[in-house]
Amino acid sequence: MGAASGPLAALAAFLLLAFAHIPLAGAMDEAQWLARAAVAAADNRNAPFAVIDKRNARVFVFDGLGRLQASSPVLLGLARGDDSVPGIGERAMSEIRPEERTTPAGRFETEPGLNTKGEDIVWIDYDAAVSMHRVRATKKSERRLQRLASPTVADNRISYGCINVPAAFYDAYIKPVLGSRRGVVYVLPETMAARKRFAFLGRPEQGLTTRRGFSPAG
Amino acid sequence: MNSTSRLLAALALGAAGAAFAQGNPPTTAPANPATAAGQQNPSGGPMGTTGVTPESGTARTTPPTAQTSPDTSSSSSTTMAASGDTPAMRRARADRN
Numbered sequence: 001m002g003a004a005s006g007p008l009a010a011l012a013a014f015l016l017l018a019f020a021h022i023p024l025a026g027a028m029d030e031a032q033w034l035a036r037a038a039v040a041a042a043d044n045r046n047a048p049f050a051v052i053d054k055r056n057a058r059v060f061v062f063d064g065l066g067r068l069q070a071s072s073p074v075l076l077g078l079a080r081g082d083d084s085v086p087g088i089g090e091r092a093m094s095e096i097r098p099e100e101r102t103t104p105a106g107r108f109e110t111e112p113g114l115n116t117k118g119e120d121i122v123w124i125d126y127d128a129a130v131s132m133h134r135v136r137a138t139k140k141s142e143r144r145l146q147r148l149a150s151p152t153v154a155d156n157r158i159s160y161g162c163i164n165v166p167a168a169f170y171d172a173y174i175k176p177v178l179g180s181r182r183g184v185v186y187v188l189p190e191t192m193a194a195r196k197r198f199a200f201l202g203r204p205e206q207g208l209t210t211r212r213g214f215s216p217a218g
Numbered sequence: 219m220n221s222t223s224r225l226l227a228a229l230a231l232g233a234a235g236a237a238f239a240q241g242n243p244p245t246t247a248p249a250n251p252a253t254a255a256g257q258q259n260p261s262g263g264p265m266g267t268t269g270v271t272p273e274s275g276t277a278r279t280t281p282p283t284a285q286t287s288p289d290t291s292s293s294s295s296t297t298m299a300a301s302g303d304t305p306a307m308r309r310a311r312a313d314r315n
Binding site for chain 2 (some may be wrong): 002046077089093096101112114121133136158180
């Protein structure tokens with residue numbers, strides 16, 4: 001088991017990077033739709049940005065004009081929900097209950113940072129201690145690498161709220177875009193309509209229309 | 219020295235003593251306690267302001283006010299380094315993994 005985990009992890013990383021740019025059609029629709037709306041509203045300030053689709057457990061990276069650059073599966077918070085429990089950022093991991101392990105949804109102004117182990121990360125919500133970082137396989141029983149490599153979405157819910165990205169994808173796409181400057185990440189909600197979390201969707205000049213399988217009006 | 223001379227000397231000495239005694243006694247209740255009875259401008263003007271007389275009418279009678287700087291309270295609370303797209307990195311902290 002231990003001897004096989006090294007090659008398996010390497011294979012998983014290779015496959016993830018090789019196929020990272022091929023998103024699922026439905027997931028891409030939602031992310032692309034939100035990206036276009038954000039660019040139309042100049043909400044991204046002409047800067048590259050990322051969209052997290054929690055329902056499909058994927059991250060999409062766009063350039064400043066809203067053109068898709070890459071996509072990858074991600075790991076998200078174990079619990080379904082779009083809000084962080086107040087004060088959760090100050091609590092020890094051991095004090096966080098399973099139902100509190102949510103990845104918050106909304107528009108986040110990100111900033112590069114470091115965690116206490118010196119690892120470079122991207123803060124999504126500093127106060128709530130939510131970041132985007134390279135997947136960590138330190139706890140073998142969680143099988144994070146295998147979860148990322150699997151084609152299913154349900155098993156991608158394992159973290160305490162952070163967004164885990166394949167290491168190769170992080171270095172190739174996330175770090176260049178968000179790892180050295182402030183940026184914007186849009187996390188699509190999973191329990192409510194998107195317009196309730198993104199103010200720019202409510203502006204009439206956006207002329208938003210209902211997309212296939214995705215209703216901005218909820 | 220005869221008695222007349224002694225009398226004249228005594229009178230002169232007494233007159234001088236009286237003259238000294240007629241000087242302004244120390245002020246025990248000055249108008250401005252902060253200045254006590256120290257050196258004051260005999261004209262009533264401020265001390266240490268050369269070239270300005272009380273009669274000029276333009277003498278500053280109120281203490282100078284501190285120069286106020288432009289109000290920056292409405293500006294962002296971020297530091298200069300944090301005002302751009304390359305912010306000063308915040309304190310490292312544990313994330314939620």
